[in-house]
Amino acid sequence: MGAMRLCFLLFCLFLVSVSSVKKLNNIDDLRNSGYGRPHPRHGLQLIFWFAQRVVVDQNNNRFSLNFNPIEHVYGFHLFRNGEVILPLLSSRQSYYSVGNLNYRHANALPEYVRRFYRNNNLPERNMDRLMISLEENSSLRTSRVFVTAHNRNRNDFNSSETYEIDPALILQIRQTYSCTNYGISSTSNHDNDNEDDDTEEKRCSQFLTETGYSSNYCKNPNNRRKKRSPYSQCNAYEGIKLQIKTTTQGYSKLIWKIPADIMKNYKYLYIDICQNTYSSDQEPTQVRKTYFLIHESSGALDTSVSLNDGLQPQLRLYTSSSNYYLFNKPYLWYGPEFDGANKVIPIRIKGFDASLQLYAGHGKACARLYIKKTFSDWKTVLYYSWVGFYKSSQDKNDGYDTYQYAVNFAMIDNTTIKNYDIYQYDSSLAMAPGVQIRFLLDKKYNNVLARTTPWESDEKVTSVCDKGNLQPKPSSTWSYPEFFYEPEFFDANNVIPIKIQMYDAGLQLFTKDGKACARLYIKKSFTDWKTTFYYSWVGFYTSSQEAHKYYSTYQYAVDFEKMGDGTNNFDVYQFKSELAIAPGVEVRFLMDKSYDKKLVETEPWKSG
Numbered sequence: 111m112g113a114m115r116l117c118f119l120l121f122c123l124f125l126v127s128v129s130s131v132k133k134l135n136n137i138d139d140l141r142n143s144g145y146g147r148p149h150p151r152h153g154l155q156l157i158f159w160f161a162q163r164v165v166v167d168q169n170n171n172r173f174s175l176n177f178n179p180i181e182h183v184y185g186f187h188l189f190r191n192g193e194v195i196l197p198l199l200s201s202r203q204s205y206y207s208v209g210n211l212n213y214r215h216a217n218a219l220p221e222y223v224r225r226f227y228r229n230n231n232l233p234e235r236n237m238d239r240l241m242i243s244l245e246e247n248s249s250l251r252t253s254r255v256f257v258t259a260h261n262r263n264r265n266d267f268n269s270s271e272t273y274e275i276d277p278a279l280i281l282q283i284r285q286t287y288s289c290t291n292y293g294i295s296s297t298s299n300h301d302n303d304n305e306d307d308d309t310e311e312k313r314c315s316q317f318l319t320e321t322g323y324s325s326n327y328c329k330n331p332n333n334r335r336k337k338r339s340p341y342s343q344c345n346a347y348e349g350i351k352l353q354i355k356t357t358t359q360g361y362s363k364l365i366w367k368i369p370a371d372i373m374k375n376y377k378y379l380y381i382d383i384c385q386n387t388y389s390s391d392q393e394p395t396q397v398r399k400t401y402f403l404i405h406e407s408s409g410a411l412d413t414s415v416s417l418n419d420g421l422q423p424q425l426r427l428y429t430s431s432s433n434y435y436l437f438n439k440p441y442l443w444y445g446p447e448f449d450g451a452n453k454v455i456p457i458r459i460k461g462f463d464a465s466l467q468l469y470a471g472h473g474k475a476c477a478r479l480y481i482k483k484t485f486s487d488w489k490t491v492l493y494y495s496w497v498g499f500y501k502s503s504q505d506k507n508d509g510y511d512t513y514q515y516a517v518n519f520a521m522i523d524n525t526t527i528k529n530y531d532i533y534q535y536d537s538s539l540a541m542a543p544g545v546q547i548r549f550l551l552d553k554k555y556n557n558v559l560a561r562t563t564p565w566e567s568d569e570k571v572t573s574v575c576d577k578g579n580l581q582p583k584p585s586s587t588w589s590y591p592e593f594f595y596e597p598e599f600f601d602a603n604n605v606i607p608i609k610i611q612m613y614d615a616g617l618q619l620f621t622k623d624g625k626a627c628a629r630l631y632i633k634k635s636f637t638d639w640k641t642t643f644y645y646s647w648v649g650f651y652t653s654s655q656e657a658h659k660y661y662s663t664y665q666y667a668v669d670f671e672k673m674g675d676g677t678n679n680f681d682v683y684q685f686k687s688e689l690a691i692a693p694g695v696e697v698r699f700l701m702d703k704s705y706d707k708k709l710v711e712t713e714p715w716k717s718g
């Protein structure tokens with residue numbers, strides 16, 4: 111009886127919460143909702159960021175992610191929904207939440223999400239969250255996305271600030287603030303290795319303006335002149351740029367740009383480089399490593415401070431000599447803290463529950479291994495595996511500068527990421543632009559299971575701007591679904607290709623002349639695929655209910671027709687069947703002539 115009553119209660123709660131979560135269908139809805147405004151809130155920035163990193167599958171109203179939130183990347187973590195602020199989920203689903211900028215892993219979020227957090231103490235600076243629902247077994251897909259906000263200075267959430275995000279809104283953001291619409295061509299200038307972020311930043315800033323977000327928000331503009339610092343209330347955040355990059359010797363390079371009016375209004379301008387050190391959850395302790403008196407409004411300086419996680423540039427501004435000599439507090443403006451991984455999330459080690467990340471520690475290149483706790487025999491399985499450190503991605507596998515066996519890495523952390531242990535090795539190689547690490551399975555040199563994005567590399571210029579804006583940045587290097595983001599072949603009713611288990615290959619159903627067609631994506635590095643898939647075939651089925659042997663027609667993978675040069679990383683092969691396309695039609699990839707080794711099947715075709 112009690113249980114029944116509880117069920118009924120839960121059911122009512124469910125109804126209440128479902129009916130009360132409003133849905134935002136387009137940018138107008140978002141603007142009218144007032145969500146995420148004004149400065150220093152960051153909810154609108156989270157929505158924009160998310161839109162850059164998912165592919166919307168319109169048929170199924172789902173999103174595909176190019177990172178795995180279960181790994182805690184970007185600070186994603188399980189959200190229990192205890193207050194039932196979001197609709198209840200089935201027991202096979204959970205919510206994950208991102209946006210708490212307190213988390214160390216949230217350091218990987220772009221500068222435009224984090225900017226106001228640093229120079230503010232208002233509770234609004236960290237109240238917004240984005241939540242996604244995940245299926246138990248497919249953490250790379252989500253069907254529902256929400257935004258919400260904490261009540262000010264409290265732990266609970268505000269139901270009148272809770273909204274569901276319709277996939278149409280995400281699509282509209284991608285299309286409206288696309289690179290082409292803003293005339294940003296990422297191929298025009300490869301010298302600027304920060305350009306990727308800059309284009310995203312510019313597009314985000316347009317988005318913010320047009321959704322009514324003002325970064326120059328002043329509580330009382332008339333007060334402006336009375337303040338000691340003209341920037342303490344209405345600050346010129348947009349204009350100041352402080353940044354730490356890498357010299358060729360493992361030291362930090364300071365880059366700055368300060369608006370002319372700030373240069374004019376202050377007598378002395380200093381830039382400090384400080385080292386933040388974190389112990390548990392407390393505020394960091396900060397030590398000043400060096401400082402510079404600045405005369406020019408912009409410039410770059412090689413410093414003698416070793417590149418390290420937690421370095422932070424800050425601007426100190428003095429209005430007069432007395433302000434300086436009498437030890438009056440200067441106005442301080444904090445630049446972005448340097449992230450040890452340079453905001454690049456770990457890359458999957460192919461075939462294993464483990465990932466690899468390049469990390470800067472005291473000026474040296476370090477490697478981090480993330481090993482899933484359930485992968486308990488990893489020291490046996492990866493006994494001969496090693497991580498090579500390379501000065502350049504062009505170096506041959508045996509041209510490493512130094513290396514270390516995976517089993518010799520030291521565990522540095524087994525608590526911050528719930529299901530993972532983190533191991534690290536600090537190499538002797540000075541960190542420099544272009545440095546890369548690779549994970550090799552055994553003592554041979556041809557079994558590379560992971561390679562990182564070269565440090566501060568131009569290679570990441572394969573940005574969303576190169577790809578007609580349909581795909582998110584592949585620089586987020588979660589290698590598993592990377593081929594989802596390959597450009598040209600997006601005609602398959604907007605259904606992304608599905609990975610063929612264990613192999614660097616994908617399968618997609620599409621239609622041509624009314625017939626069901628299949629497309630294979632074979633990664634260019636998968637050179638012996640014709641041997642591996644010699645007996646493999648693709649079956650065409652009128653329905654997902656059909657047993658494997660009741661295909662309508664089939665074709666061997668090796669007999670598919672090669673389509674031109676394919677994409678950057680994949681060769682593309684196609685086959686047009688005689689089966690008429692119709693709702694329910696699907697294709698399956700079978701490993702060999704037996705009928706029981708299905709590696710993958712596509713979603714059944716949907717009409718319209």
Ligand SMILES: *[C@@H]1O[C@H](CO)[C@@H](O)[C@H](O)[C@H]1NC(C)=O
Pocket residue numbers: 246247
């Ligand atoms: C989900 O994963 C579990 C354990 O890995 C497995 O037993 C279960 O069959 C999977 N469910 C589906 C729907 O694939």
Ligand SMILES: *[C@@H]1O[C@H](CO)[C@@H](O)[C@H](O)[C@H]1NC(C)=O
Pocket residue numbers: 260261262268269270271
């Ligand atoms: C909840 O959000 C509404 C709308 O923004 C706001 O008026 C209200 O003050 C918020 N409640 C709390 C407790 O912060």
Ligand SMILES: *[C@@H]1O[C@H](CO)[C@@H](O)[C@H](O)[C@H]1NC(C)=O
Pocket residue numbers: 524525
């Ligand atoms: C972390 O590692 C230490 C030492 O190896 C061990 O005592 C502790 O139980 C581990 N904690 C977790 C959560 O695995």
